Amino acid sequence: MTHSHFEMRMQSQPRYLCVARAALETLAKQYGLHQNEVDPVVLAVDEAMTNIIRHGYKDATDKPILIRINPLDDALGKGIEIILEDECVGVDLTKIRGRDLKQVRPGGLGVHILYKTMDTVEFTHRQDAKGVRLALRKYHQPTAPAVQEGS
Amino acid sequence: MAEEPTHTTETIDDGLLICFGGEIDYSNSPDLRHVIHQALARKPDRLIIDLTGVPYMDSSGVAVLVEALQGQTKNKKQLILSNLQTKVQGIFEIARLDTVFQITDDIEQAKQIPPAPPRK
DSSP states (O other), X not given: OOOOSEEEEEESOGGGHHHHHHHHHHHHHHTTOOHHHHHHHHHHHHHHHHHIIIIISTTOSSOEEEEEEEEEEXXXXXXXXXXXXXXXXXXXXXXXXXXXXXXXXXXXXXHHHHHHHOSEEEEEEOTTSSSEEEXXXXXXXXXXXXXXXXX | OOOOOEEEEEEETTEEEEEEXXXXXXXXXXXXXXXXHHHHHTOOSEEEEEEEEOOOBOHXXXXXXXHHHHHHHHTTOEEEEEOOOHHHHHHHHHTTOTTTSEEEXXXXXXXXXXXXXXXX
């Protein structure tokens, strides 16, 4: 069995979102992403977890969310992979898509943010059919300009 | 956890200025909504929301601001955002809302924007 470099298992409580963000930010920097690459990754994962809590679990706060994080070093370069697994059953994956941004209205931005910020986004049903697996990958762009510390 | 966003609400010449502080995500965006709804209930001609102290905001916070913009626009009144920090500016750009809102670099600039045309 292959273990992830880093795993977090949290309850579906929104108050833990900031904890996950902090850990992810630290790891993404360790894996070589620049701050201006880290910020969108952190936002994307926050949005994905919020979608699980809000839409998948209907705001129930006692459901599990598993976050697995790995460094990437493959043909596409170095980067970070984040895998989120939940226990949301009966989800129609074909209906997960971003909305038309020409409509200015509250909500519905989460999925758009995922696709806009990450290099790959893969929604699949878990192999045990007990929930949804979301794999997000972001590769470091060597030409990405570094941003100032603290921004 | 992300703490409840801090805020101060101040009366200005033709409206209200709210300054928020702290990270805003799904855990505390209802607090943001509550504060802004209270402000909207006072029907300010100009509502300035200063985000100097907000280093991070996710789409749940942005949704609250869109609601506020819609409320003010419907009443032919103004909503102006000021001092968006890097990460907050980022989500506005990703959501293509940076051209929908009136956004200024600072509060003084926000006060100088001409008032909305009178309601017919």
